[in-house]
Amino acid sequence: MSRILVQDALAATAPRDSLLLQGWVRTRRDAKAFSFIELNDGSSLRGIQIIANATLPDYAHIERVTTGAALEVRGKLVPSQGQGQKWEVIADAFTIVGEADATYPLQKKGHTMEFLREIAHLRPRSNLFGAVFRVRSRLAFAIHQFFQDKGFFYIHTPIVTASDCEGAGELFRVSTLDPKNPPKKPDGAIDYQQDFFAKPTYLTVSGQLEAEIFACALSNVYTFGPTFRAENSNTSRHAAEFWMIEPEMAFCDLQGDMTLAEEFVKYLIRDAKEHCAADLEFFGKFVDKELLKRHDFVLERPFQRCTYTDAIQILETCGRKWEHPVKWGDNMQSEHERFLAEEHFKCPVTVYNYPRTLKPFYMRVNDDGRTVTAMDLLVPGIGEIIGGSQREERLEVLRESMAQHKLSEKEYWWYLDLRRFGTVPHAGFGLGFERMLMFVTGVGNIRDVIPFARTPGTAEF
RNA sequence: UGCCCGGUAGCUCAGUGGCAGAGCAGGUGACUGUUAAUCACUUGGUCGCUGGUUCGAUCCCAGCCCGGGCAGCCA
Numbered sequence: 001m002s003r004i005l006v007q008d009a010l011a012a013t014a015p016r017d018s019l020l021l022q023g024w025v026r027t028r029r030d031a032k033a034f035s036f037i038e039l040n041d042g043s044s045l046r047g048i049q050i051i052a053n054a055t056l057p058d059y060a061h062i063e064r065v066t067t068g069a070a071l072e073v074r075g076k077l078v079p080s081q082g083q084g085q086k087w088e089v090i091a092d093a094f095t096i097v098g099e100a101d102a103t104y105p106l107q108k109k110g111h112t113m114e115f116l117r118e119i120a121h122l123r124p125r126s127n128l129f130g131a132v133f134r135v136r137s138r139l140a141f142a143i144h145q146f147f148q149d150k151g152f153f154y155i156h157t158p159i160v161t162a163s164d165c166e167g168a169g170e171l172f173r174v175s176t177l178d179p180k181n182p183p184k185k186p187d188g189a190i191d192y193q194q195d196f197f198a199k200p201t202y203l204t205v206s207g208q209l210e211a212e213i214f215a216c217a218l219s220n221v222y223t224f225g226p227t228f229r230a231e232n233s234n235t236s237r238h239a240a241e242f243w244m245i246e247p248e249m250a251f252c253d254l255q256g257d258m259t260l261a262e263e264f265v266k267y268l269i270r271d272a273k274e275h276c277a278a279d280l281e282f283f284g285k286f287v288d289k290e291l292l293k294r295h296d297f298v299l300e301r302p303f304q305r306c307t308y309t310d311a312i313q314i315l316e317t318c319g320r321k322w323e324h325p326v327k328w329g330d331n332m333q334s335e336h337e338r339f340l341a342e343e344h345f346k347c348p349v350t351v352y353n354y355p356r357t358l359k360p361f362y363m364r365v366n367d368d369g370r371t372v373t374a375m376d377l378l379v380p381g382i383g384e385i386i387g388g389s390q391r392e393e394r395l396e397v398l399r400e401s402m403a404q405h406k407l408s409e410k411e412y413w414w415y416l417d418l419r420r421f422g423t424v425p426h427a428g429f430g431l432g433f434e435r436m437l438m439f440v441t442g443v444g445n446i447r448d449v450i451p452f453a454r455t456p457g458t459a460e461f
Numbered sequence: 462u463g464c465c466c467g468g469u470a471g472c473u474c475a476g477u478g479g480c481a482g483a484g485c486a487g488g489u490g491a492c493u494g495u496u497a498a499u500c501a502c503u504u505g506g507u508c509g510c511u512g513g514u515u516c517g518a519u520c521c522c523a524g525c526c527c528g529g530g531c532a533g534c535c536a
Binding site for chain 2: 027029030031032034035036038049051067080081082083084085102103104105107108109110111112114115117118170206227229231232233234235236237238239242243244245323324331333334335383384385386387430431432433434435436445446456457
């Protein structure tokens with residue numbers, strides 16, 4: 001007899017004379033002549049109720065069927081006599097595959113997220129984290145489906161990179177040199193000529209520059225992979241290792257970029273609603289009561305678009321006192337972004353055309369000479385979920401921007417070559433996968449949507 | 462990294478300058494088509510660590526460690 005998943009057993013349309021279930025015991029309740037066992041195998045939020053009659057030969061071992069134990073059950077699928085479930089299984093036999101003693105940490109009660117984080121090896125067996133990681137899997141699939149359906153090609157950009165610039169902050173160094181005794185040059189500096197790649201190398205902070213290469217060949221491409229930032233960030237929305245999706249489109253301007261971003265976000269929410277309904281309902285009940293309403297709200301209306309200059313105007317004239325002053329030319333602070341998305345527009349907002357001085361060298365300079373075609377998509381509750389831009393395709397303007405950022409043309413020779421040979425307007429953005437997952441699930445801390453989060457001081461598991 | 466809050470039983474928390482508490486979990490028993498079952502009894506403690514003040518510190522003070530929130534950096 002082959003195994004049936006709990007999800008499929010629960011979805012049965014007719015009774016079955018025999019089936020095999022395998023999973024982990026969530027709880028057992030003993031009655032006089034039999035026991036109720038709730039079995040969950042992770043295939044769905046719901047478990048299935050097993051009836052183990054005291055007349056079973058295996059019943060002698062029933063006290064070892066404890067919360068957390070791995071169990072195999074053979075039996076019949078029948079309509080439930082009790083309330084609360086359509087089907088239940090009358091066991092013909094059960095086998096305890098792996099016991100779980102009284103020290104099993106997951107109890108039949110609510111646990112705090114902080115505690116569950118400490119037992120990241122067991123938390124996928126909880127309702128909440130089972131749901132989070134089922135949705136995570138579906139979301140990853142939906143991302144590929146969205147792009148593949150549109151004719152985008154999936155590009156694997158390198159994880160190890162030699163470009164340390166781009167202003168993206170601290171990088172993780174990749175080296176095989178002996179940290180206690182690195183080879184030195186005559187002037188005392190470390191001799192990276194002798195390192196594995198014969199130059200200093202780092203973990204990638206973005207696949208964008210490489211994605212541009214492929215967009216300028218295959219037209220529409222995307223990357224989806226791990227990204228690393230060695231920032232000492234201690235917030236609920238930053239991780240040192242996270243996954244990012246970066247589409248890049250040739251013959252595309254900022255407007256097209258913003259349109260794709262909006263379509264993409266909506267597609268992912270719609271897909272989750274369609275394929276993870278039970279899990280989302282659970283989040284709506286126990287994590288964020290407003291979640292489902294917010295999903296619908298976001299799907300129903302067009303995202304707002306607002307230039308940086310207009311946004312500053314709104315912030316200046318709204319009559320509110322700001323902790324951080326609002327001034328054209330300064331970065332917008334969290335309180336400002338949150339106000340725009342959560343209070344002023346009450347909707348995801350794309351802010352675009354930022355001051356040139358605030359943004360990296362590769363963004364296209366607008367005709368006004370002082371702004372660039374940058375865009376940030378801000379969503380209520382999380383803040384920035386997407387950052388993107390149209391790229392500077394004009395060789396001379398790019399060279400000038402690189403000079404302003406004190407970047408060496410020699411190191412970016414290949415990037416400049418793209419502007420020498422068949423240059424074309426192109427644009428793209430980066431979507432933080434975990435931030436999107438936070439938005440979809442309502443989970444408030446990025447550490448709880450990553451199986452094993454890497455944050456400053458923490459690399460357990 | 463800065464500011465703020467916290468660390469007491471396996472978990473969630475209360476509490477006091479003078480013998481350490483509850484609910485849940487665990488154990489024992491009862492009861493029951495139950496579903497975070499219920500009822501009775503019960504086991505369980507380096508009060509984060511180090512030092513100081515004190516006759517006496519879990520409590521007050523300092524430093525450190527760990528966790529969380531917010532901010533910065535960003536996705």
